[in-house]
Amino acid sequence: xxxxxxxxxxxxxxxxxxxxxxxxxxxxxxxxxxxxxxxxxxxxxxxxxxxxxxxxxxxxxxxxxxxxxxxxxxxxxxxxxxxxxxxxxxxxxxxxxxxxxxxxxxxxxxxxxxxxxxxxxxxxxxxxxxxxxxxxxxxxxxxxxxxxxxxxxxxxxxxxxxxxxxxxxxxxxxxxxxxxxxxxxxxxxxxxxxxxxxxxxxxxxxxxxxxxxxxxxxxxxxxxxxxxxxxxxxxxxxxxxxxxxxxxxxxxxxxxxxxxxxxxxxxxxxxxxxxx
Amino acid sequence: xxxxxxxxxxxxxxxxxxxxxxxxxxxxxxxxxxxxxxxxxxxxxxxxxxxxxxxxxxxxxxxxxxxxx
Ligand SMILES: Cc1ncc(C[n+]2csc(CCOP(=O)(O)OP(=O)(O)O)c2C)c(N)n1
Ligand code: SF4
Ligand code: SF4
Numbered sequence: 001x002x003x004x005x006x007x008x009x010x011x012x013x014x015x016x017x018x019x020x021x022x023x024x025x026x027x028x029x030x031x032x033x034x035x036x037x038x039x040x041x042x043x044x045x046x047x048x049x050x051x052x053x054x055x056x057x058x059x060x061x062x063x064x065x066x067x068x069x070x071x072x073x074x075x076x077x078x079x080x081x082x083x084x085x086x087x088x089x090x091x092x093x094x095x096x097x098x099x100x101x102x103x104x105x106x107x108x109x110x111x112x113x114x115x116x117x118x119x120x121x122x123x124x125x126x127x128x129x130x131x132x133x134x135x136x137x138x139x140x141x142x143x144x145x146x147x148x149x150x151x152x153x154x155x156x157x158x159x160x161x162x163x164x165x166x167x168x169x170x171x172x173x174x175x176x177x178x179x180x181x182x183x184x185x186x187x188x189x190x191x192x193x194x195x196x197x198x199x200x201x202x203x204x205x206x207x208x209x210x211x212x213x214x215x216x217x218x219x220x221x222x223x224x225x226x227x228x229x230x231x232x233x234x235x236x237x238x239x240x241x242x243x244x245x246x247x248x249x250x251x252x253x254x255x256x257x258x259x260x261x262x263x264x265x266x267x268x269x270x271x272x273x274x275x276x
Numbered sequence: 277x278x279x280x281x282x283x284x285x286x287x288x289x290x291x292x293x294x295x296x297x298x299x300x301x302x303x304x305x306x307x308x309x310x311x312x313x314x315x316x317x318x319x320x321x322x323x324x325x326x327x328x329x330x331x332x333x334x335x336x337x338x339x340x341x342x343x344x345x
Contacts, residue, residue: 001287001290001335001336001338002329002335002338005335014290014335015290015292015334016334018333019292020292020293020294020333021292021294021295021296021333022333023333024333025332025333025334025335026330026331026332026333029330029333029335175331177330177331178330203294214294214295214299215294215295215296215333216294216295216296216298216299216300219296219299219300219331220299
């Protein structure tokens with residue numbers, strides 16, 4: 001426990017409920033380091049989560065926090081940002097949360113480009129409910145709902161978000177904890193909708209069913225399968241098979257939703273707006 | 277200049293015996309006790325890389341540079 005944990009966590013709520021070795025604890029640490037780097041006051045930050053093991057994160061962090069419903073965190077966060085654009089809004093979602101029940105909200109938030117930072121804890125499984133497969137479970141992996149392996153292909157979340165128009169998309173892993181902090185900082189500073197996918201590990205509901213004996217084995221898998229953006233272009237296609245790129249994947253300027261909305265209100269108020 | 281030395285501490289009460297620090301310490305500072313919890317065994321080897329502090333999911337580890345080096 002360092003001073004940073006004591007500063008940003010609700011100490012009376014610890015230890016957290018996450019299983020031994022779960023990636024969620026590592027990501028929370030990386031996140032508060034990012035807030036420290038950004039120099040935000042705790043009261044300036046709004047942290048919003050959905051439902052799932054990942055969703056529990058808002059209970060432990062000492063910001064303005066909102067633990068919402070499964071798949072709807074982005075909707076609540078949109079309301080917060082529209083009502084109080086001065087807040088730095090961060091959304092925490094699991095892969096089921098973000099890509100299954102909340103998939104619609106995810107793509108439309110990307111399209112809108114509202115100034116929110118969305119962090120997806122992709123552990124490739126429904127952790128909290130006991131290990132059902134999610135839209136990001138890899139093919140032929142085991143889950144309680146796929147005792148013979150899944151037949152569904154998985155979503156590539158970063159490409160989904162880029163396709164939906166997100167102006168900032170990055171990916172890293174729970175193993176690359178320092179890089180995560182840097183990406184959270186960059187995502188927060190980006191004006192617009194920023195998505196950071198964290199490839200993380202659920203040692204209990206994914207790992208045990210899929211031949212990972214220990215949490216450390218899962219972190220090693222991340223280390224061995226992640227290729228940094230700077231290197232990815234030099235790696236031959238066939239060697240990228242089964243691997244994934246980490247780092248900033250897209251960063252571009254686009255009109256931001258709250259500002260556009262305010263501009264429209266201003267035009268209407270002045271009587272300059274063209275009405276059908 | 278004297279070689280830097282470090283103090284490594286594990287909070288046994290909060291350790292969940294996940295084994296991550298043991299697996300990722302490059303110089304094998306840790307061992308386990310009868311409950312598989314992490315124990316600091318060879319602190320004199322610590323190089324201060326802080327990988328354990330960074331990756332411990334339960335924030336049980338503290339690494340500090342010794343002032344007398
Ligand atoms: C509307 C609704 N549908 C279903 C559930 C049950 N439920 C709770 S968490 C969860 C999925 C958890 O998986 P994920 O979102 O990937 O998060 P993780 O637990 O892995 O962090 C589901 C289906 C719910 N709480 N609310
Ligand atoms: S079930 Fe999986 S995701 Fe949930 S706390 Fe346990 S290890 Fe973490
Ligand atoms: S990483 Fe933390 S919780 Fe895991 S064994 Fe080491 S001290 Fe214990």
